Amino acid sequence: xxxIYVPLPLSSNTELTLPEAAARHVAQVLRMRAGEALTLxxxxxxxxxxxxxxxxxxxxxxxxxxxxxxxxxxxxxVTLAQCVSKGERMDYTxxxxxxxxxxxxxxxxxARSVVKLDGERxxxxxxxxxxxxxxxxxxxxxxxxxxVLVPQKLAHWLDAPDGSPRLVLAPTAAVSLTxxxxxxxxxxxxxxxxxxxxxxxxxxxxxxxxxxxxGPRVLRTETAGxxxxxxxxxxxxxxxx
Numbered sequence: 623x624x625x626i627y628v629p630l631p632l633s634s635n636t637e638l639t640l641p642e643a644a645a646r647h648v649a650q651v652l653r654m655r656a657g658e659a660l661t662l663x664x665x666x667x668x669x670x671x672x673x674x675x676x677x678x679x680x681x682x683x684x685x686x687x688x689x690x691x692x693x694x695x696x697x698x699x700v701t702l703a704q705c706v707s708k709g710e711r712m713d714y715t716x717x718x719x720x721x722x723x724x725x726x727x728x729x730x731x732x733a734r735s736v737v738k739l740d741g742e743r744x745x746x747x748x749x750x751x752x753x754x755x756x757x758x759x760x761x762x763x764x765x766x767x768x769x770v771l772v773p774q775k776l777a778h779w780l781d782a783p784d785g786s787p788r789l790v791l792a793p794t795a796a797v798s799l800t801x802x803x804x805x806x807x808x809x810x811x812x813x814x815x816x817x818x819x820x821x822x823x824x825x826x827x828x829x830x831x832x833x834x835x836x837g838p839r840v841l842r843t844e845t846a847g848x849x850x851x852x853x854x855x856x857x858x859x860x861x862x863x
Contacts, residue, residue: 625660654682655674658673668689716755729748734819790834
């Protein structure tokens with residue numbers, strides 16, 4: 623069933639005109655027509671059955687049906703503190719992290735980050751990343767949209783603990799994820815293409831992070847976070863079910 627995110631209040635037995643972006647996706651990309659069924663959700667939990675009543679290039683109206691109280695969120699709340707990587711690498715990380723149930727994504731700027739943008743371009747990049755998160759929710763069946771925060775410096779994040787255990791991926795670490803005590807919430811720090819510097823890893827450890835390894839091979843930044851999230855969900859989250 624086609625799932626569409628609609629950032630509007632939804633209620634059963636009403637007619638709704640989809641926002642322009644959603645309408646364009648339904649009518650021009652998916653080429654759906656009147657009478658076809660789809661699923662709507664607004665990020666507040668649950669999802670609605672709906673049927674298209676009219677489908678034009680820019681205007682799509684639907685009849686909203688019954689609410690289904692479906693919850694596909696993991697019981698493990700994971701914050702991914704991901705140092706920004708270039709282009710499609712960061713896009714991939716965000717997409718797969720959302721599919722794997724991440725709760726919050728914090729883009730970080732570190733010493734070896736290669737992406738250098740001004741304020742306006744950062745705003746556009748953030749909007750792009752949030753769009754990727756929405757699309758990943760549409761595809762994966764999630765009914766709540768993970769938060770993608772404004773990019774911040776690594777030092778700022780290290781100085782602002784959130785109370786949950788913090789893990790940092792480090793190739794030289796001796797502790798595996800299987801040795802870390804289980805928790806209901808956890809933050810995961812992943813470096814950029816060139817990895818975190820020795821000074822940054824030391825600062826992370828001083829701030830209370832636990833250095834962990836994912837094995838003997840060095841993973842690329844877009845692989846490392848996704849692999850760690852999968853292991854965390856398998857150990858403490860809903861992949862263990």
